[in-house]
Amino acid sequence: MTLSAAAMRSLIEKKRAGLEHSREEIEALVSAFTRGEIDDAPVAAWLMAVCMTGMTLAETAHLTASMAASGDTLVWGAASVVDKHSTGGVGDAVTLVAVPLAAEAGAKVAKLSGRALGHTGGTLDKLECIPGLRVDLGLEEFKSQVLRVGCAVAAATASLAPADKKFYALRDRTATIASVPLIAASILSKKIAGGAPAIVLDVKHGAGAFMKTPAEAEELGRVMRDVGERLGKRVRVVLTDMNEPLADSVGDALELDEALAALSGGGSPRLRSVAHAIAAAMLECAGCSAGALAPVSGLRKFAEMAAAQGGRLDEFDRAFKPARFIAAPSSGYVRSIDPRTLGELVAAGKAGLPIEQARRTGLRLRKRPGDKVERGEPVIDVFETGAALLDLERLAASLTLGDDPPASRQLVRALS
Numbered sequence: 010m011t012l013s014a015a016a017m018r019s020l021i022e023k024k025r026a027g028l029e030h031s032r033e034e035i036e037a038l039v040s041a042f043t044r045g046e047i048d049d050a051p052v053a054a055w056l057m058a059v060c061m062t063g064m065t066l067a068e069t070a071h072l073t074a075s076m077a078a079s080g081d082t083l084v085w086g087a088a089s090v091v092d093k094h095s096t097g098g099v100g101d102a103v104t105l106v107a108v109p110l111a112a113e114a115g116a117k118v119a120k121l122s123g124r125a126l127g128h129t130g131g132t133l134d135k136l137e138c139i140p141g142l143r144v145d146l147g148l149e150e151f152k153s154q155v156l157r158v159g160c161a162v163a164a165a166t167a168s169l170a171p172a173d174k175k176f177y178a179l180r181d182r183t184a185t186i187a188s189v190p191l192i193a194a195s196i197l198s199k200k201i202a203g204g205a206p207a208i209v210l211d212v213k214h215g216a217g218a219f220m221k222t223p224a225e226a227e228e229l230g231r232v233m234r235d236v237g238e239r240l241g242k243r244v245r246v247v248l249t250d251m252n253e254p255l256a257d258s259v260g261d262a263l264e265l266d267e268a269l270a271a272l273s274g275g276g277s278p279r280l281r282s283v284a285h286a287i288a289a290a291m292l293e294c295a296g297c298s299a300g301a302l303a304p305v306s307g308l309r310k311f312a313e314m315a316a317a318q319g320g321r322l323d324e325f326d327r328a329f330k331p332a333r334f335i336a337a338p339s340s341g342y343v344r345s346i347d348p349r350t351l352g353e354l355v356a357a358g359k360a361g362l363p364i365e366q367a368r369r370t371g372l373r374l375r376k377r378p379g380d381k382v383e384r385g386e387p388v389i390d391v392f393e394t395g396a397a398l399l400d401l402e403r404l405a406a407s408l409t410l411g412d413d414p415p416a417s418r419q420l421v422r423a424l425s
Contacts, residue, residue, distance in 0.1 A: 012041040017051045024058035032071045039075035043172040049179055056176075056185040064190035069232060070239040072190070076198035079172035083119075083148060083204030090117040090155065091295040092205035093287065094196055096229070097129035099217040099348035100254030100277075104132045104162060105268035106284035109310035111291040112160035114301040118291065119155045120162040121169070121203050128217070128352030130264060133164055138262040138368050142320030158317045159310060170198040193232045200237070207243040207294040210234070211287055212424075215252035217348025223248065230424045245294045246424035249283055253378050254348045256280040260355050260371015263392060266327050272308040279377075279420060286421045331373070331390035335401065337382040341410040345378050346389070350407035358399040366394040372404070379414045 012020075020034060030038075038055070041047045064072070091111070095101055108118045122144070124131035133144045146154070146163040154161040167174075173195050180186050180195075200208050210233050213219070214226035230246035237244035249255070257277040258267045270276040271284060289299040315322045337343075351372055359367035373390045376382055388408060391399055 012037040012047060014047075014051075017047055017055075021051060021054050021058055024055060024062060027062040029065050030068050030071070035068065035071040036075045039072065039079060039172050043079050043175055053179055053183045053185070056180060056183060056191070059191060060185050060188045063188075066232065066235050066239065069190040069194055070236045072194040073197045073201060073236055074240055076170050076172040076176065076194060077201035080170055080202065081148060081166070081168040082202045083152060085119070085152070085204050085206065087117055087156065088206060089115065089295045089297055090119050090205045091207040091209060091291045092119050092121060092200050092203055093209045093211065093291060094200060095211040096196075096213050096219055097126060098213040098249070098251040098255055099129060099352040100256035100259050100264065100280070101130065101213070102135065102256045102258070102264040102268040102271075102280060103211065103284045103287055105135060105265065105311070106271045106280065106307065107287040107291065108160050108162055109272065109307040109314060110284065110288040110302060110305055111295075112158075112314070113305045113307050113310040114288070114292055115297040116159075116292050116295040117155050118160035119151070119203060119205050120160065121165045121199060122162050123165070125356065128349050128356060130259070130261065130352070132162060134368070135261045135265045135268070136162060136315075136320075138265045138325060139315055139320040139322055140324040142315055143318050146318070154317050158313055160314050161318070162314070163318075165199050165203070169202045173198045189229050189232055192229060193236055197233055197237055197240075201240055201242070207291075207296070208237055208245075209287060209290045209294055210244065210246045211249055211283075212246060213249050213251040215250050215348075217254065217352060218251035227424060234424065243294050245290045247286060247290055247421060248424055249421045250418050251348060252418065253346055254351060254374065255283055257374045257377070258371060259351045259373075260392065261368045263329060263369075263371040263373055265325070266329065269308065269311070269327070272311055273306055283421050290423065329369070329373075329392055332393045333391040333401065334375075334387040335389040335391070335405050335408065337376075337384055337386045337388050337408075337410060338405070339410055340382065340384045341412055342414040343376050343378050343380050343382060343388065344409040344411040344415050346374065346409075347407040350403060354399050354404055358393065362394070369394055370399075372399075379417070382410070
């Protein structure tokens, strides 16, 4: 089905009226936009109509499948292959821990990852702190490593779901990002093109996440699960609290360092808890026994994966010395530390720095919400290199103290 200007206007009017598109209409729209046969303006109008009136599950599945089919796709065959996605958070080094854990316990993990987006860090940026490590693997190289080593973490190639890249760029320019069906289709199209028969989705909610409330995260999680299952995938959704950083560290090299510690039983208990929950979900979704996870450390598998991608893990400098710190202004309990502020400060502090200095810029928490502190006691260490300095006044304002500890929140749970 081709798409004339009149047909495009009809699609816009139909969606503004809240009516459902057919599979053929969505396929024609995606195909024409990807090939450059229609301008941005009418597609932007259609996106705005979707934001206003929404899409049915069937429409969202058609959009996801059409974007996935717009480029290359991988076919695995092996039932135990699983992929994983996080909607993004601060101190979210979970992939670096969960992937080798699941692989060591028997799953084949084909993880397509991204770079930093807004205040959230990028898995690829963290991995590239390892000297020599390559994340731009060709599709056949990626597939071969997963089957041989058990896991690979790599960038999605330009040939995977190119339609999504065009749609996302236009959504970003037209303030049409915040639509559940559009978010779901964007995330899942890359996963469908990646070919893994099993997918685990880690949906964050809270102050440091894109979805602010548990209800919003549940809605997105259910849509993605239902759409993924309609398209023949086994999908598990995990909901994670992001009202404070997951790891104690925020910043590429610092998070990599903490992930390596977590793989040996150290690091933040929050990071380990979420990583183990995600790894268990990956094993279950891939048809493996989650019970095999208990005795696994994951560090050996991580080193094997890094070496397969050219990384020299022994050359990664794990000696970090803070330049400054934020002290508690009074005695009491840490009530909260705003994760979004921490993420934004690190992102701003890295801007314009040489890449090696940017990678080692960051923050590390000495205290977390619920911890008791004395006046003048260090709470947050600041790691800086070069001329750029983090805004300490804003960093101090991210910290809230009180006479009583905050109420506890459930950290991670499976979507029912």
